[in-house]
Amino acid sequence: MRAEIIAVGTELLLGQIVNTNAQYLSRGLAELGIDVYYQTVVGDNKDRLIQAIGIARGRADLLVFTGGLGPTLDDLTRDALAEYLGRDIGLHEPTMAKIMDMFSSRGGAFIESNRRQALLIEGAVPLRNDTGLAVGNALNVDGTCYLLLPGPPREMKPMFDNDGSSWLKEQLGPAFTLHSVMLKFAGIGESKLEDVLLDLIQAQQDPTIAPYAKEGEVAVRVSTKAADAGEAASKLEATLTEIRGRTREHLYAEEDVPLEATVVRLLTQQQRTLALAESCTGGLVSQLVTTIPGSAVVYKGGVVSYSNEVKIGQLGVPQALLEGAEAPGAISAETAMAMAEGMRAAADADFALSVTGNAGPAAAEDKPVGLVYVGLAERGRDTRVEKLQLAGDREGIRLRAAKRALYMLWQSLSGQGQL
Amino acid sequence: MRAEIIAVGTELLLGQIVNTNAQYLSRGLAELGIDVYYQTVVGDNKDRLIQAIGIARGRADLLVFTGGLGPTLDDLTRDALAEYLGRDIGLHEPTMAKIMDMFSSRGGAFIESNRRQALLIEGAVPLRNDTGLAVGNALNVDGTCYLLLPGPPREMKPMFDNDGSSWLKEQLGPAFTLHSVMLKFAGIGESKLEDVLLDLIQAQQDPTIAPYAKEGEVAVRVSTKAADAGEAASKLEATLTEIRGRTREHLYAEEDVPLEATVVRLLTQQQRTLALAESCTGGLVSQLVTTIPGSAVVYKGGVVSYSNEVKIGQLGVPQALLEGAEAPGAISAETAMAMAEGMRAAADADFALSVTGNAGPAAAEDKPVGLVYVGLAERGRDTRVEKLQLAGDREGIRLRAAKRALYMLWQSLSGQGQL
Numbered sequence: 114m115r116a117e118i119i120a121v122g123t124e125l126l127l128g129q130i131v132n133t134n135a136q137y138l139s140r141g142l143a144e145l146g147i148d149v150y151y152q153t154v155v156g157d158n159k160d161r162l163i164q165a166i167g168i169a170r171g172r173a174d175l176l177v178f179t180g181g182l183g184p185t186l187d188d189l190t191r192d193a194l195a196e197y198l199g200r201d202i203g204l205h206e207p208t209m210a211k212i213m214d215m216f217s218s219r220g221g222a223f224i225e226s227n228r229r230q231a232l233l234i235e236g237a238v239p240l241r242n243d244t245g246l247a248v249g250n251a252l253n254v255d256g257t258c259y260l261l262l263p264g265p266p267r268e269m270k271p272m273f274d275n276d277g278s279s280w281l282k283e284q285l286g287p288a289f290t291l292h293s294v295m296l297k298f299a300g301i302g303e304s305k306l307e308d309v310l311l312d313l314i315q316a317q318q319d320p321t322i323a324p325y326a327k328e329g330e331v332a333v334r335v336s337t338k339a340a341d342a343g344e345a346a347s348k349l350e351a352t353l354t355e356i357r358g359r360t361r362e363h364l365y366a367e368e369d370v371p372l373e374a375t376v377v378r379l380l381t382q383q384q385r386t387l388a389l390a391e392s393c394t395g396g397l398v399s400q401l402v403t404t405i406p407g408s409a410v411v412y413k414g415g416v417v418s419y420s421n422e423v424k425i426g427q428l429g430v431p432q433a434l435l436e437g438a439e440a441p442g443a444i445s446a447e448t449a450m451a452m453a454e455g456m457r458a459a460a461d462a463d464f465a466l467s468v469t470g471n472a473g474p475a476a477a478e479d480k481p482v483g484l485v486y487v488g489l490a491e492r493g494r495d496t497r498v499e500k501l502q503l504a505g506d507r508e509g510i511r512l513r514a515a516k517r518a519l520y521m522l523w524q525s526l527s528g529q530g531q532l
Numbered sequence: 533m534r535a536e537i538i539a540v541g542t543e544l545l546l547g548q549i550v551n552t553n554a555q556y557l558s559r560g561l562a563e564l565g566i567d568v569y570y571q572t573v574v575g576d577n578k579d580r581l582i583q584a585i586g587i588a589r590g591r592a593d594l595l596v597f598t599g600g601l602g603p604t605l606d607d608l609t610r611d612a613l614a615e616y617l618g619r620d621i622g623l624h625e626p627t628m629a630k631i632m633d634m635f636s637s638r639g640g641a642f643i644e645s646n647r648r649q650a651l652l653i654e655g656a657v658p659l660r661n662d663t664g665l666a667v668g669n670a671l672n673v674d675g676t677c678y679l680l681l682p683g684p685p686r687e688m689k690p691m692f693d694n695d696g697s698s699w700l701k702e703q704l705g706p707a708f709t710l711h712s713v714m715l716k717f718a719g720i721g722e723s724k725l726e727d728v729l730l731d732l733i734q735a736q737q738d739p740t741i742a743p744y745a746k747e748g749e750v751a752v753r754v755s756t757k758a759a760d761a762g763e764a765a766s767k768l769e770a771t772l773t774e775i776r777g778r779t780r781e782h783l784y785a786e787e788d789v790p791l792e793a794t795v796v797r798l799l800t801q802q803q804r805t806l807a808l809a810e811s812c813t814g815g816l817v818s819q820l821v822t823t824i825p826g827s828a829v830v831y832k833g834g835v836v837s838y839s840n841e842v843k844i845g846q847l848g849v850p851q852a853l854l855e856g857a858e859a860p861g862a863i864s865a866e867t868a869m870a871m872a873e874g875m876r877a878a879a880d881a882d883f884a885l886s887v888t889g890n891a892g893p894a895a896a897e898d899k900p901v902g903l904v905y906v907g908l909a910e911r912g913r914d915t916r917v918e919k920l921q922l923a924g925d926r927e928g929i930r931l932r933a934a935k936r937a938l939y940m941l942w943q944s945l946s947g948q949g950q951l
Contacts, residue, residue, distance in 0.1 A: 152544065161569065307604050396822065400816045422832060
């Protein structure tokens, strides 16, 4: 079954709101094994909406609408589809009764326009709305399925998850649904990873292999259609084993979690603690780590050493490293090492990461933009420092430096990587 | 000019990411006075992409693409449009040189697929990419305009705002363009602000008044169409004066900058310095401040005191405040005050902000989720502490607490607010 999602609302076209409904529905349809081929957004205009229905009808056999079921005059989805299909619209009595009840319990006068929320296209199945008034519509016309859902996410989501999904499963019959495993990687760029997996990606049929990159993260989704989880697992296994074998030093999770979540989980499991000393990242590593609930158990704290005074006073970096003609300076391997070791000792933590560098926009200490040193001090082991030359703007450099520091820690915690 | 936004990427159809680009572009086009009639999302599939181009060509005269300009095999936007238009693709030498430079500066081997990011459709104007590698394409073919932008928001946004907007303005000609002033507010919620301005919003005609809320920020855009900046300024003036008069204690900027940018600017102008002591915000305030280029001049550094050891050792918070049956505890006005004062003294800064509280998800020290204390220590003045009860999830509470702390500092720096 090929689906198109049609979100209706001028507020989307004006950029007043983000179309989170399209994401929610796309994910939900994928989980049912239904491929979404297009998402369309159209305004509150009946003619354009009817045109969009015609186009979607020609390229999809499931049209999922969200928005335009409310009480106001610019809620047009039901009318537009009825007109397109040449069908009448009738009143769904149970919904009408619910609306009247609501008005009488609130003690307000009935507002006539609310009757529109109880309308059902001839032949449509009503979809219950537990969090609002507008009734959903579902109908199958000569093999093309139409699902009409409200626009507000708090009404749309439960209606889709409950009556909407059930109705779709009936239309699908004893379906094969999509099963996916998300692989998450650190310490490797998108194009390098694709290079490593190129032959697999090019030869893919079933399972499919889809790489994608988010800010500072790289992921691959491996998917197959199967009748149940057991069959899916056996169909996915060979591909997963092959990818694992090629990427072991970078594969930090087999679910969609950020690197900092895996790091906090490993620290917690190993009952080890972390401290952070950050210069150019300005607290970003700390911010990422503390985003994870439960991080307080393993994260003792950190210092943002944006001035030499703080590097010296709070981290115990020797002044001789920072000042003087012969000094390596704040942006140096020596300082990264001293920051990590000073922080680890001050917080009495098992690990301390340090980051110092130039995130731009201008050169500093004659060091180029993008030059960053990351350090890892570990109780009872030698301190490691990596020198990076990162590309991008200030925010990009800071994010990549932060993720690289977390990757060093992951290498130690997981026993992977060059130790 | 009628626009259609075409976002390209299978990850959107799978629901892996939200289409925030469509919102950003819709808003940006609205600001140029261009109406968006449709938004479409299509996967990484050349045939379907070409079909979508054909449909959009029939109902819009500006097609804005985002996504599919990267180095990988499924980045197909450029190829699809070239094929649709029957045009060749050539290499944009300056971009190619930049890509080669990037690889040689990193010391890595050149990965051949990256050449794709330097490709330009015959007749297209290149659009500079300051935050990534892929060059943008802009072309006008017989009155239909095509704008090709990258998918990653951090590349797409600056390219659209800079070269993209300039090129569009050229295509529009000396029309009446939209002139706007963005007013930014802190220390006030969206609904409260709307209440204060309700009569103006309801009576609006020209200029228009549009309130916006982003995470942790509230803004109002005042807009009018005019032939030039001078005419626009005189049309906007009366409305702006009225809003300023009603909101002086919260209006921190008349351009779209975050609160931390205004705070860094004021500190720089007044040659005063800042230090930060954060518990529940985990470095978020520091991260926000250091996002601003030039912050290193005024920001001396900070401590993330996620454990009592760090509060005592690095900030000098008296142990008696933190431990013992009678102690007020880490989440208290007393501790917020001691953190701010200890940090200010340790860094010898003019100001120090402190944040301590419970961001959730569970109660801590028997203090409810959302209870946060923010402190401001200032050289030569009494330390102020505010108690907040914030709503929202962990991320929302952290962000609101961070912005509230920055608002306290802004009050002091600007001389506004209850001092």
